[in-house]
Amino acid sequence: MIDLKGNPFFLNDADIRWVEETKAAMTTEEKLQQLFFPIGYSSNEGYLQYELLNRHPGGVMFRMGKTEEVFSAYSYLQNHSKIPMFLAANLEAGGDGIVEEGTAFGKQMQVAATGDPEQAYRLGRIACAEGQAVGCNYAFAPVIDIDNNYHNPITNVRTYGSDPEMVKACGLAYMKAAKECGSAVSIKHFPGDGVDECDQHILTSVNSLSCEEWDRTYGDIYKTLIDNVPIRRSSIPIIPTS
Numbered sequence: 001m002i003d004l005k006g007n008p009f010f011l012n013d014a015d016i017r018w019v020e021e022t023k024a025a026m027t028t029e030e031k032l033q034q035l036f037f038p039i040g041y042s043s044n045e046g047y048l049q050y051e052l053l054n055r056h057p058g059g060v061m062f063r064m065g066k067t068e069e070v071f072s073a074y075s076y077l078q079n080h081s082k083i084p085m086f087l088a089a090n091l092e093a094g095g096d097g098i099v100e101e102g103t104a105f106g107k108q109m110q111v112a113a114t115g116d117p118e119q120a121y122r123l124g125r126i127a128c129a130e131g132q133a134v135g136c137n138y139a140f141a142p143v144i145d146i147d148n149n150y151h152n153p154i155t156n157v158r159t160y161g162s163d164p165e166m167v168k169a170c171g172l173a174y175m176k177a178a179k180e181c182g183s184a185v186s187i188k189h190f191p192g193d194g195v196d197e198c199d200q201h202i203l204t205s206v207n208s209l210s211c212e213e214w215d216r217t218y219g220d221i222y223k224t225l226i227d228n229v230p231i232r233r234s235s236i237p238i239i240p241t242s
Helices: 013-024 028-033 045-055 068-078 108-113 117-131 162-181 212-229
Strands: 059-062 085-091
Touching: 013 212, 045 068, 059 068, 068 085, 108 117, 108 162, 162 212
Parallel strands: 059 085
Antiparallel strands: none
16 A cells, blocks of 8 residues: 555645545546646647547646747646646756746756756756746656766756766755745656666666666665655655656
8 A cells, every 4th residue: 555644745634535535536547547648739728628638637748838828728727627737847957948938047967067056956946936937836857867978868968967966966956946836846867867878768778787886876866855855735746757
């Protein structure tokens, strides 16, 4: 059994009752559809209703658009969804991860190059606050991969560098800022990403680390962030994704 009152959920009895009642009212098809998280491509209400909402996804991510378009799309989705939705964006480097007019704070490697995790906190505050302003409640960030191979086409400047301690410190700082903004976070991409030169979107990544090396680096970072998930009355989840 999953302990919904423990880490990383921290639900109380009322929260758990809502979850159970909501599940009981769902069809099997709706439960399966909740597992999907499609990319949104249009703010057209017909598209949002018939291509997205009628399929009951658990969330939607828009990559980027004009402020009014994204706000309109996310407002419509949340207001017309049978179940409250995760509305996400790649808020890795600033508010420009969701709207064209958003602040471009800096790539994560630039942030880490300052040597000051406080800059990762500032990044998180700006990115998540600007996301919240248009209805985004879920940051696909921070990236906590380690830049072990600068040839990697996916991690690269999106990481907080090659020092595991700096990656961990910056990830924690970003997560703290997201919590203050009321945003869920996704620590990504997965433990071991960045070791090889593969684009894991199109082929299998290879992790050549020994168990001991993995435990000291990726394992330590992921465990630390999960153990330090922010707690508030309406808990903000931390969700590892690929």
